[in-house]
Amino acid sequence: MILALILVLLPANMQSAYAAGPVVFINEIHYDNTGTDTGEAVEIAGPAGTDLSGWSVVLYNGNNGAVYDTDALSGTIPDLGGGHGVVVLTYPSNGLQNGAPDGIALVQGSTVVQFLSYEGSFTAVGGPADGMLSVDIGVSQSGSGAVGNSLQLTGTGTGYDDFSWVGEAANTFGTFNTGQTFGVVSPIVVINEIDYDQPSTDMAEFIELKNTGSVPADLSLFHLDLVNGSGGTVYLSIPLPAVELAVGGYFVICASSATTALCDLDISPDSNLIQNGAPDAVALYYDGMLIDAVSYEGDTAAPFTEGSGAGLVDDGASATGGISRCEDGVDTNQNNVDFVAAEITPGAVNACAPPPPVEMCVLPDTPIYAVQGSGPVAAISGVVTVQGVVVGDFEGPSPQLRGFYLQEITGDGDPATSDGIFVFNGGSEQVNLGEVVQVTGTAMEFQDQTQIGSVSSVEICDATASVEAVEVTLPVPSLDYLEQFEGMLVHFPQTLYVTEHFQLGRFGQVVLSADDRLKQPTNIVLPGADALAMQAANNLNRIILDDSTNNQNPDPIIFGDNGMPLSASNTLRGGDSATGITGVLTYTWAGNAASGNAYRIRPLNAMDGYVWFDINNPRPEAAPERSGRLRVTSMNLLNFFNTFNDGNAGTPGCFPSGLDSDCRGAESEFEFERQWAKTVQAMLDSQADVIGVVEIENDGYGPDSALQFLVDRLNDAAGAGTFAFIDVDTATGQMNALGTDAIKVGMLYRPAMVTPVGNTAVLNTVEFVNGGDADPRNRPALAQAFEEVGTGAQFVVSVNHLKSKGSACETADALDGQGNCNIVRLNAANALTAWLAADPTGTGQPDALIMGDLNSYALEDPIRAIEDAGYTNLLAAYHGDEAYSYVFDGQWGYLDHALATAGMTAQVVAVNEWHINADEPSVLDYNTNFKSEAQITSLYAPDQFRISDHDAILVDIDPDFMAPDIEIVLSHRQLWPPNHQYVTVTADVIVNDNLDPNPLIELVEVLSSEPDDGLGDGDTPNDIVILDDFTFDLRAERSAQGPGRWYKIKYRVTDFAGNVSYHTAAVFVPKNQKK
Structure with missing residues (x-):
C-alpha cells in the first residue's frame, strides 16, 4: 500500500485519493523571538483518534547534522473538528535551536514521516533521519518577532501537501491554525x-x-x-x-x-x-x-x-x-x-514469527578510560564503541539530561583517567541503572564534558553489574583534579555543609564545602595577598550538589532538610549538612548560563545514590533576648516599594523618573501584601526601639509613601502611635534631602521609648555621595540624636548605604579582594566620621552608632578607616570571625555594620545578628514569579524569614544618664601669713564615673573675691597665675578692711556619654591670725 503517511514519496499515479502527503504532520513551529526565546513549541496535526504511541519528535542541529533532542509523543489526537486535531510538544526557554539551519524530524517507530528544516537544508548525521536531506519549509523567524508568534500551515485539506507554510503570526498552539480547514478523514x-x-x-x-x-x-x-x-x-x-x-x-x-x-x-x-x-x-x-x-x-x-x-x-x-x-x-x-x-490466518492477526534472537554486544569495544585519556579533553574522538554499566540514568526529553552515564566495570587502575562517560541519546528511554550496555557513537567534547553523541546503537547486554563508588574529599588539590572522576560514581565520606543555596529555587542546586561554610576572605584577613590566598583555598573547597534535571524553577525543589522537599516550613539553611553523599560526578551546566559548566554531584538517579540533609543551623525561634533598656536595629529591606512595575503606562511609575523602570521589589499588589506582612512581622519581633532601614522606596514622606505605609502597618499591628518615622525633608527643609536615587535610607522609632532631639542631619555632600568620582555613588547618610524617655540620656544613630561592589567606579578594582568601588567607600567612610565628629545634630552628644549596609567586609579599608577614627567594630568585638549577615558566591561575612564611638561602646550591653535572612533560600521570599501555583502557597509564610538577603543587626544599649562624681583635693586650703607673696597651690581632681574610666577634666576658672591690688612682692601685677590646669600661684594677701579673701577654683568633668558635672574648691586668706 501507498500509506497516506508517506504518499509524498510515491509516483503521482499511485497517490491516494484521501490526502496529499502525510496525514500526521508537523503543523506549527515557534523557535525564535526577541529577547529570551520563550513558549517554544512544535504542533502535530492528524486524524482524530490516531494513537501516537511510538511516535517521536527528533530535533537536529543543522551545523553538524546531529540530534540534540528527542521527545516521545503519547496519547491520541483529539477531535477538534472535521475528524482532525492537534497535539502540542512544548519546550523550555531556548529549547529549540535558532537555525541557519536546524531541523525537526517526525518519526513513527523508526520510520521518518517528515524531516523538515528552517533557514536552509542539511543532511542528518545519525539518528532516525541519518543520511536524509531535510526539506526547508521556506519561512523563518528572524529573532526580532514578538513573543507568542509562530510559523504555521494554512489552507484546506487532510494531508500535509494540502497546506502551505506562512511566516510569523500570532500562535494558535492547541487549535487549528488561522486560515486552516480540515476535510473529512478517509479510510486506509x-x-x-x-x-x-x-x-x-x-x-x-x-x-x-x-x-x-x-x-x-x-x-x-x-x-x-x-x-x-x-x-x-x-x-x-x-x-x-x-x-x-x-x-x-x-x-x-x-x-x-x-x-x-x-x-x-x-x-x-x-x-x-x-x-x-x-x-x-x-x-x-x-x-x-x-x-x-x-x-x-x-x-x-x-x-x-x-x-x-x-x-x-x-x-x-x-x-x-x-x-x-x-x-x-x-x-x-x-x-x-x-x-x-x-x-495463514484469514480474518485474524497475521502469524508473524518472532525474529531470531540477536546476539548482543559482540562488537569489539574501546575502553572508556582510553576514550577519556588523562587530559582535559577526549583522547580518542570520532566513532567508537564502548561498554560499561549504567551508573546514572538521566534519560528522557528535556529538561532531563537526555542521556546516561556509563562506567567501566573494571577500570585501568590509573587515577589520572576517568572510567566513566556520558552517553547523549537525545532523550530516548533505553537503559536502566545497573544494566551492562554497549554503545556505538561519536566521542566528542560538549561544553567541556567528554561524551558519546550521535549514537547509532545502544545494546543491552545480557548482564547486570555494579561498581564501587570512588571516594573523593574536599578540598581538592587543584581546580582540574576532579577531571579524573568525570562521569564516574563517586562518594564523599565527609560531612559537607551548605555554603550557598542562592540557585536552589531556580536550578535545584546547592553548593557544599568541607569543615564549615566558606568565609568571605576580607571578612577575616587583610585585603591583598592574604585575602587572595584564602580565596584560592576556598575555590578548592566547594562542589555543586544538583538534582537530576537541567530544569529551571523545578517543582518540587528536592533538597530540603530531613529528606523532604523544600517548603516554607521545611527550609534548608546555610550550615546545614549532609554526610556520605554518593552520586555521579558530572561536568555540565544547569540548563542556563546563569549556572554554567561546573563539576556537580548528582545523587538522584545514580547507582546507590544518597543524600540526606541534617539540621545544624536551626531557625531562631525568636529574636535574641533583649539585654539593654533600648535596642537599636538596622535592617536592609531589599527594595520595599509600594509602587509597582505593572507594565501599565497609565499607572504611576517610581522616583526619580516616574517610569516603571525605576520600580523595584514587589511587582503586584498581591506580591506586596506578601512582602509587607513578612517585613512587619520581622520588625515587630525584633523588639527594636530605633530602626534604621536601608533600601526603601524614595517617594517622600506623604500619606502614600512607602515609609508611611510601613509605619501604618506596624501601628495597625502594635497599636496606634507605637511607631513613628523621621520626616527628613521637613526636618531639614530640603527637598529630596536623601538624594534622587530610587531607594534611600530611613529611620523609625518608638515614641514611648525615645524622642528625637537636636537637628535631623543629612550628609549629602559631593565629597560623601560621589566618594571622589564624578557621579553619585553612595546614598546620603542620615543622623538623628535621640533622648531616652525617663532618663534624658542621649545618643546619635547614623544610617548608611554605601556603594555596592557590583558595578564599576572610576578607579578600577584593585583585585585585592575588596571588589569594585573600594576607594569610593573609603572616601565616604572618612567623610562620615569627620562629619559626625563635628556634631551635625547640634546636641553636643558625642556618643554615636554608625549602622547600615556599608558594602564593606570587616577588614576592608572603609571599616578600618572608621576604626582608626576611634570607633569600635561591635560585631567583631562581640562575635569575632564567626560574625556574618550576608552570603555572596557561597562565602559568608557581613556588610551590615554597627560601629560605635568609644563612649557609645561602653553603653553597649549586647550585639547580635538576627539570622532570619542570609541563611534562608531566596526562593522562600514573597515573590511569585517563576513559581508554580502550588509553590506560591507552599514556599511562602507570612513570617519573619527571608524578608531580605541581609540579616538584621541588633544593638542593645543602656544609655548613660549619670554625671561623674568629683572631689577636689587642694594642697593648701589657707594662705598665711598674708605677706603678699605667691603660694603655689595644686589641685588633685578625683573623678568617679559609672562607665567612663577617663572622663574629660577641664579647668573652668579661678576667681578671687577681691580684685587684684596692684604690684605685690616681686612686682607681679596679678594675684592669680595659672601655671597649668592643676597648678596655680595665688598671692597671700587680702584687704585690711574686708573679712578675708577667697580664691575659688572651678572644674568641669564630661564623660563620654556627654554627662557633665561641675565642682568648685576654695582657698582662704584670713583677715588676721585667728584661724
Missing part, C-alpha cells in the same frame, strides 16, 4: 495476506484486506484487480460489497468459503482463482485510484510493484502457507520488506 485499507497456491488443485485461495486507518471504510468504494505479471494485464476485477469495515477489521475474499475459514466474500471460480506468480500481482483501488499493490515471486510491471516485489513463493506443498504482512498491517511500501512466508 491495505492488502494484508494472500494465499495463492496449495497442494494439487488450488481450492483454498484468498486475499485478506485490513482497515489500518482511523475511520471505518465503506468497501463499496474499493475494488481488487488480479494482475498477470507477464504483461501487466488484469485477468480478474473484483468489486467489493457495501460493507462497513471497522477500524482494525479484516475482510477476506476467497474462492470457496467451504475451504477458507472466516471468508467474507465468496467469488468464482472455486479453484485456481489467483495465478501462481513468477511474477503476478494483486492491486487495490479506492474510487478508481490505485492505493496498494503486492507483487509476488518477482516484480510485476509498473504500477503494480511497491519497491521490489516479494521474492517469496507461496509453497504449493503446504495447505496452510501463504504470504503475510509482518508486522500485521504495517506498510512501508516495500513488498519485499513488508511480506514474509507465514502460516
Whole structure:
C-alpha cells in the first residue's frame, strides 16, 4: 500500500485519493523571538483518534547534522473538528535551536514521516533521519518577532501537501491554525495476506484486506484487480460489497468459503482463482485510484510493484502457507520488506514469527578510560564503541539530561583517567541503572564534558553489574583534579555543609564545602595577598550538589532538610549538612548560563545514590533576648516599594523618573501584601526601639509613601502611635534631602521609648555621595540624636548605604579582594566620621552608632578607616570571625555594620545578628514569579524569614544618664601669713564615673573675691597665675578692711556619654591670725 503517511514519496499515479502527503504532520513551529526565546513549541496535526504511541519528535542541529533532542509523543489526537486535531510538544526557554539551519524530524517507530528544516537544508548525521536531506519549509523567524508568534500551515485539506507554510503570526498552539480547514478523514485499507497456491488443485485461495486507518471504510468504494505479471494485464476485477469495515477489521475474499475459514466474500471460480506468480500481482483501488499493490515471486510491471516485489513463493506443498504482512498491517511500501512466508490466518492477526534472537554486544569495544585519556579533553574522538554499566540514568526529553552515564566495570587502575562517560541519546528511554550496555557513537567534547553523541546503537547486554563508588574529599588539590572522576560514581565520606543555596529555587542546586561554610576572605584577613590566598583555598573547597534535571524553577525543589522537599516550613539553611553523599560526578551546566559548566554531584538517579540533609543551623525561634533598656536595629529591606512595575503606562511609575523602570521589589499588589506582612512581622519581633532601614522606596514622606505605609502597618499591628518615622525633608527643609536615587535610607522609632532631639542631619555632600568620582555613588547618610524617655540620656544613630561592589567606579578594582568601588567607600567612610565628629545634630552628644549596609567586609579599608577614627567594630568585638549577615558566591561575612564611638561602646550591653535572612533560600521570599501555583502557597509564610538577603543587626544599649562624681583635693586650703607673696597651690581632681574610666577634666576658672591690688612682692601685677590646669600661684594677701579673701577654683568633668558635672574648691586668706 501507498500509506497516506508517506504518499509524498510515491509516483503521482499511485497517490491516494484521501490526502496529499502525510496525514500526521508537523503543523506549527515557534523557535525564535526577541529577547529570551520563550513558549517554544512544535504542533502535530492528524486524524482524530490516531494513537501516537511510538511516535517521536527528533530535533537536529543543522551545523553538524546531529540530534540534540528527542521527545516521545503519547496519547491520541483529539477531535477538534472535521475528524482532525492537534497535539502540542512544548519546550523550555531556548529549547529549540535558532537555525541557519536546524531541523525537526517526525518519526513513527523508526520510520521518518517528515524531516523538515528552517533557514536552509542539511543532511542528518545519525539518528532516525541519518543520511536524509531535510526539506526547508521556506519561512523563518528572524529573532526580532514578538513573543507568542509562530510559523504555521494554512489552507484546506487532510494531508500535509494540502497546506502551505506562512511566516510569523500570532500562535494558535492547541487549535487549528488561522486560515486552516480540515476535510473529512478517509479510510486506509491495505492488502494484508494472500494465499495463492496449495497442494494439487488450488481450492483454498484468498486475499485478506485490513482497515489500518482511523475511520471505518465503506468497501463499496474499493475494488481488487488480479494482475498477470507477464504483461501487466488484469485477468480478474473484483468489486467489493457495501460493507462497513471497522477500524482494525479484516475482510477476506476467497474462492470457496467451504475451504477458507472466516471468508467474507465468496467469488468464482472455486479453484485456481489467483495465478501462481513468477511474477503476478494483486492491486487495490479506492474510487478508481490505485492505493496498494503486492507483487509476488518477482516484480510485476509498473504500477503494480511497491519497491521490489516479494521474492517469496507461496509453497504449493503446504495447505496452510501463504504470504503475510509482518508486522500485521504495517506498510512501508516495500513488498519485499513488508511480506514474509507465514502460516495463514484469514480474518485474524497475521502469524508473524518472532525474529531470531540477536546476539548482543559482540562488537569489539574501546575502553572508556582510553576514550577519556588523562587530559582535559577526549583522547580518542570520532566513532567508537564502548561498554560499561549504567551508573546514572538521566534519560528522557528535556529538561532531563537526555542521556546516561556509563562506567567501566573494571577500570585501568590509573587515577589520572576517568572510567566513566556520558552517553547523549537525545532523550530516548533505553537503559536502566545497573544494566551492562554497549554503545556505538561519536566521542566528542560538549561544553567541556567528554561524551558519546550521535549514537547509532545502544545494546543491552545480557548482564547486570555494579561498581564501587570512588571516594573523593574536599578540598581538592587543584581546580582540574576532579577531571579524573568525570562521569564516574563517586562518594564523599565527609560531612559537607551548605555554603550557598542562592540557585536552589531556580536550578535545584546547592553548593557544599568541607569543615564549615566558606568565609568571605576580607571578612577575616587583610585585603591583598592574604585575602587572595584564602580565596584560592576556598575555590578548592566547594562542589555543586544538583538534582537530576537541567530544569529551571523545578517543582518540587528536592533538597530540603530531613529528606523532604523544600517548603516554607521545611527550609534548608546555610550550615546545614549532609554526610556520605554518593552520586555521579558530572561536568555540565544547569540548563542556563546563569549556572554554567561546573563539576556537580548528582545523587538522584545514580547507582546507590544518597543524600540526606541534617539540621545544624536551626531557625531562631525568636529574636535574641533583649539585654539593654533600648535596642537599636538596622535592617536592609531589599527594595520595599509600594509602587509597582505593572507594565501599565497609565499607572504611576517610581522616583526619580516616574517610569516603571525605576520600580523595584514587589511587582503586584498581591506580591506586596506578601512582602509587607513578612517585613512587619520581622520588625515587630525584633523588639527594636530605633530602626534604621536601608533600601526603601524614595517617594517622600506623604500619606502614600512607602515609609508611611510601613509605619501604618506596624501601628495597625502594635497599636496606634507605637511607631513613628523621621520626616527628613521637613526636618531639614530640603527637598529630596536623601538624594534622587530610587531607594534611600530611613529611620523609625518608638515614641514611648525615645524622642528625637537636636537637628535631623543629612550628609549629602559631593565629597560623601560621589566618594571622589564624578557621579553619585553612595546614598546620603542620615543622623538623628535621640533622648531616652525617663532618663534624658542621649545618643546619635547614623544610617548608611554605601556603594555596592557590583558595578564599576572610576578607579578600577584593585583585585585585592575588596571588589569594585573600594576607594569610593573609603572616601565616604572618612567623610562620615569627620562629619559626625563635628556634631551635625547640634546636641553636643558625642556618643554615636554608625549602622547600615556599608558594602564593606570587616577588614576592608572603609571599616578600618572608621576604626582608626576611634570607633569600635561591635560585631567583631562581640562575635569575632564567626560574625556574618550576608552570603555572596557561597562565602559568608557581613556588610551590615554597627560601629560605635568609644563612649557609645561602653553603653553597649549586647550585639547580635538576627539570622532570619542570609541563611534562608531566596526562593522562600514573597515573590511569585517563576513559581508554580502550588509553590506560591507552599514556599511562602507570612513570617519573619527571608524578608531580605541581609540579616538584621541588633544593638542593645543602656544609655548613660549619670554625671561623674568629683572631689577636689587642694594642697593648701589657707594662705598665711598674708605677706603678699605667691603660694603655689595644686589641685588633685578625683573623678568617679559609672562607665567612663577617663572622663574629660577641664579647668573652668579661678576667681578671687577681691580684685587684684596692684604690684605685690616681686612686682607681679596679678594675684592669680595659672601655671597649668592643676597648678596655680595665688598671692597671700587680702584687704585690711574686708573679712578675708577667697580664691575659688572651678572644674568641669564630661564623660563620654556627654554627662557633665561641675565642682568648685576654695582657698582662704584670713583677715588676721585667728584661724
